Amino acid sequence: MSAQPTAPTPDAAPTAPGSHVVDGFAGAVGNTPLIRLRRASAATGCEILGKAEFMQPGGSVKDRAALGIIEDAEARGQLIPGEPGIVVEGTAGNTGIGLTLVANARGYKSIIVVPHTQSREKLDFLRMIGADLRLVDPKPLRDPGHYVNFSRRIAEELEAKGERVIWANQFGNLANAAMHEATTGPEIWTQTGGKVDAFTCACGTGGTLTGVARALKARNPTLRIVLADPMGSGLYSWVKTGEVKAEGNSITEGIGQATAAPGNLEHGRAFIDDALQVADPEALEQIFDLQLHEGISVGGSAGINVAAAIKLARQMGPGHTIVTILCDGGARYQSKIFNPEFLREKGLPVPPWLA
Incomplete structure (x- = not known):
């Protein structure tokens, strides 16, 4: 990052300690509010709180992992701020958005590989922000x-040509979970005043669950950590039996693994107490x-998370505080989750205002 000026200029005042002014994109990542979900809380007798990650500057929880991965690469000398560099990643969309925006802020280029089946809104957004987007078949x-x-x-090919490049490797790069351990988990603890009984969220890379679990369990070892899993993913089975075995299918994007637990999640297995499955109709209802x-x-992933938090609240009984992640906003899924034709094609319920 460039050095800060030693004295204020007529156009810019210095940022005072405790100020609400932050320094660029990186400074805006994190410190999202916890939102009390009124109807879920009333229905269960618990306090169900959603971490509003859709309020991140890039629009999703993946901004944290993206910043953590790039800052880690800079600390290792793999990327140098102010010098040419390339960030490459394969993603369902949101991590690619976060990486591209962080790369833009640092002066790097980004090459993002995405299955063409992901929502049109995410693909259009990646193009809009300047990613070199490569679409592949699922x-x-x-x-x-x-x-x-x-x-x-x-x-690997770019590196062989002498380019300064990193493969972000969000699934196996432990800087992902480390960022959540350093930020998301402590934020939840502080925001609840330490009065949190359980945390649940779905996993794509496992970085959020692992990082938050480490941070919260370090402060309260009896706190429950529960993995939420859509149908079509084998992570529920992995927690329950040790074997990744997938059944069914889901329209959700960016979460669930059918064949193997990713590296970030494997590093958090000792902290996971249980798992819950959530079907698409349950997620859509929320x-x-x-x-x-x-x-x-x-x-969709936030729908899985809220439905799992409600199930967990009913298991634990009234009087508990359960936190989950509101991963991203609905606008990124207008062509799918909020498209009545798509929902009918999948045999899923259509809300009255869209019907």
């Missing part, structure tokens, strides 16, 4: 054409309810 993880493997090869009755518009 493939199993073991296939060389899978977006993760494809992105790794791009990074998405539509939040939007219609509480004015909170969220995407």
